[in-house]
Amino acid sequence: MGKFQSVNELVQVLRPVNPVYCIRPESLKLSCNFFVNNFPGKSLYAVKTNPNETVIKNIYQNGISNFDVASLEEIKLLRKIAPDAKLYFMHTVKNRNSIEEAYFKYQIKDFAFDTKDELNKILDSTKNAKDLTLYLRIFASNEHAEIDLSKKFGASISEAVNLIKVAKLHAKKIGISFHVGSQCMHPISYSKGIKEIGNLILKSGIEPDIINVGGGFPSRYPDLYPQPLENYITEISEAIEKLSLKNKPELICEPGRAIVAESGSTIVRVELRKKQKLYINDGTYGSLFDAGTLNFIFPTRVIENGKNLSRRLTPFSFCGPTCDSMDFMKGPYILPNNLNEGDYIEIGQLGSYGLTFRTKFNGFYSDDIHEVEDKPIMSMYQQDEELKSNYLVA
Numbered sequence: 455m456g457k458f459q460s461v462n463e464l465v466q467v468l469r470p471v472n473p474v475y476c477i478r479p480e481s482l483k484l485s486c487n488f489f490v491n492n493f494p495g496k497s498l499y500a501v502k503t504n505p506n507e508t509v510i511k512n513i514y515q516n517g518i519s520n521f522d523v524a525s526l527e528e529i530k531l532l533r534k535i536a537p538d539a540k541l542y543f544m545h546t547v548k549n550r551n552s553i554e555e556a557y558f559k560y561q562i563k564d565f566a567f568d569t570k571d572e573l574n575k576i577l578d579s580t581k582n583a584k585d586l587t588l589y590l591r592i593f594a595s596n597e598h599a600e601i602d603l604s605k606k607f608g609a610s611i612s613e614a615v616n617l618i619k620v621a622k623l624h625a626k627k628i629g630i631s632f633h634v635g636s637q638c639m640h641p642i643s644y645s646k647g648i649k650e651i652g653n654l655i656l657k658s659g660i661e662p663d664i665i666n667v668g669g670g671f672p673s674r675y676p677d678l679y680p681q682p683l684e685n686y687i688t689e690i691s692e693a694i695e696k697l698s699l700k701n702k703p704e705l706i707c708e709p710g711r712a713i714v715a716e717s718g719s720t721i722v723r724v725e726l727r728k729k730q731k732l733y734i735n736d737g738t739y740g741s742l743f744d745a746g747t748l749n750f751i752f753p754t755r756v757i758e759n760g761k762n763l764s765r766r767l768t769p770f771s772f773c774g775p776t777c778d779s780m781d782f783m784k785g786p787y788i789l790p791n792n793l794n795e796g797d798y799i800e801i802g803q804l805g806s807y808g809l810t811f812r813t814k815f816n817g818f819y820s821d822d823i824h825e826v827e828d829k830p831i832m833s834m835y836q837q838d839e840e841l842k843s844n845y846l847v848a
């Protein structure tokens with residue numbers, strides 16, 4: 455991994471043939487600082503969002519020492535990079551072997567569940583351990599999220615009443631969690647989730663030791679401009695106050711996207727142009743999965759290479775390198791009209807769920823990752839004024 459002052463410099467030096475991925479440590483510092491200083495509780499970074507070692511090291515060094523993991527591989531990775539970090543096994547469907555190893559080999563005590571069967575699995579696999587913190591994940595509406603997670607996870611309140619009573623008999627501590635879906639565009643989803651927790655407390659007569667409001671905190675994209683994150687935090691704090699609990703619960707959250715999105719970008723090269731379609735060297739089966747399958751629009755800019763870039767802008771679509779027709783990213787990506795073979799484009803906001811999704815389909819795969827020091831194309835942690843000059847052309 456190299457270090458460059460800017461994406462511009464990187465391209466000038468490397469003239470990369472394959473896609474290159476950039477990490478901006480300064481962006482990670484800003485996002486981690488935001489959560490550490492503003493969230494009224496513990497912030498767990500959701501490892502799946504970007505499991506790159508450099509990214510995780512930076513997050514850890516910036517004061518986030520709690521991590522949400524979903525598999526043994528993620529646990530092993532974290533124990534290697536940050537042995538002192540506290541890990542929470544928050545997947546609600548785990549195999550017995552993973553639970554057993556997590557507990558006995560990696561000293562993990564925090565586990566999530568949303569069914570009786572999973573609860574039994576956790577109790578069996580830890581040999582009825584007495585030091586567990588068990589998180590009951592309840593269903594939460596994902597109506598304001600760009601990515602819905604509610605079809606797979608979460609107990610209904612009527613199921614949850616019984617589940618929490620059983621869990622209470624076995625756990626050292628009880629948590630209740632939910633997830634409002636990823637890229638949640640309205641803070642009200644969090645207060646609704648917390649209200650549901652209030653409902654469950656009322657019906658079960660059990661107050662949790664911990665309330666976990668999950669992930670879903672949004673980032674900024676050209677066509678998705680959420681309210682400031684401060685509003686999300688105020689909404690959460692006020693909703694917790696309204697529960698008027700006898701004992702103040704510990705509060706935790708599990709941000710993924712909001713921590714890493716703006717810290718990463720992909721640099722691609724145009725291999726061919728067909729009218730308004732640019733054939734580039736990364737795509738749906740690489741870091742641009744969300745662009746291809748969810749039609750997410752990412753911010754783009756051309757890397758200056760000496761040629762006069764047209765002031766006329768054109769909406770382009772991207773075609774990825776594989777032979778599959780799903781390897782197509784509709785966009786529109788607004789770029790100078792005279793782009794052509796050999797031009798390099800930086801695609802921003804790919805620090806979340808970018809590196810994660812790469813495959814080797816058709817033999818196209820790149821693991822060329824470097825650090826850069828310049829500012830990201832878009833940011834919600836830095837003033838727009840500083841960034842304006844960055845947009846479209848580097």
Ligand SMILES: *Cc1c(COP(=O)(O)O)cnc(C)c1O
Nearest residue numbers: 500636669670671708709710711
């Ligand atoms: C994916 C995930 C997160 C992170 O979600 P973001 O929307 O990226 O913030 C947090 N918690 C759990 C349980 C998850 O599965």
